[in-house]
Structures are given as C-alpha cells and as structure tokens.
Amino acid sequence: MSTGDLIFFVVFFWVVFITARLAVFAINIDIKLKKRLWPIIIFSLSGMLLVIAYLLDFPTKGYVVLGVAVAAIIYTNLKGFYFCESCGKMLANKKILVTVESCEKCGASLK
Numbered sequence: 001m002s003t004g005d006l007i008f009f010v011v012f013f014w015v016v017f018i019t020a021r022l023a024v025f026a027i028n029i030d031i032k033l034k035k036r037l038w039p040i041i042i043f044s045l046s047g048m049l050l051v052i053a054y055l056l057d058f059p060t061k062g063y064v065v066l067g068v069a070v071a072a073i074i075y076t077n078l079k080g081f082y083f084c085e086s087c088g089k090m091l092a093n094k095k096i097l098v099t100v101e102s103c104e105k106c107g108a109s110l111k
C-alpha cells in the first residue's frame, strides 16, 4: 500500500464521519437517544476503519498514522459536540479543548 492509498483511506473515512455527523444532526429523534447514539456511532465507525485497515493488509507504519487519525477523530467528535436536553439540540463545541458546561443557545446547565 502506497502513501497515496493511505491518504485516500483516511480522507474517505473523514468524509464518512462528516456524513454520519450531518445525519445525526439532521435526524429528528429524542435528544437523549441522540446523546446515547453519538459515541456508539463514533466508536463503531472507528472500529470499522481499523477492521478495513486490517483487511487491506496495512503496513505497520500505516497503523501508526491510522492510530493517530482514529484518536483524533474520536476526540474531536466526542468533545466537539454537546447535547442540550433543555432545547433538544445537538450543538458544536467551538472551544474543543474545553468541556461545555452550559448550553450556548438556552443557557441551561448541561450537568
């Protein structure tokens, strides 16, 4: 597998994650269910990515890149969004390094 293939693979999954995110944003389901589904979606997509990498016979070096990519994907997707039960919305956390404590839209505490 060449570096080009690896880049294609990572970009392809990046697009899959963005699509999943848009779908979760768009679907009209209970916020509590969304909140519960979100990590499941992220972890199952990450797992799928690793399984496909295994099936594609990734070189050892490729796994290092993939490991970093998967960790970054999981982190940004879990920390990058929060779910407000008061207004029933899934919102983007713009300050990704900070845990959101109150809803940007309605100001309700998220704890």
Ligand SMILES: [Zn+2]
Pocket: 084, 085, 086, 087, 088, 089, 103, 104, 105, 106, 107, 108
């Ligand atoms: Zn809110």
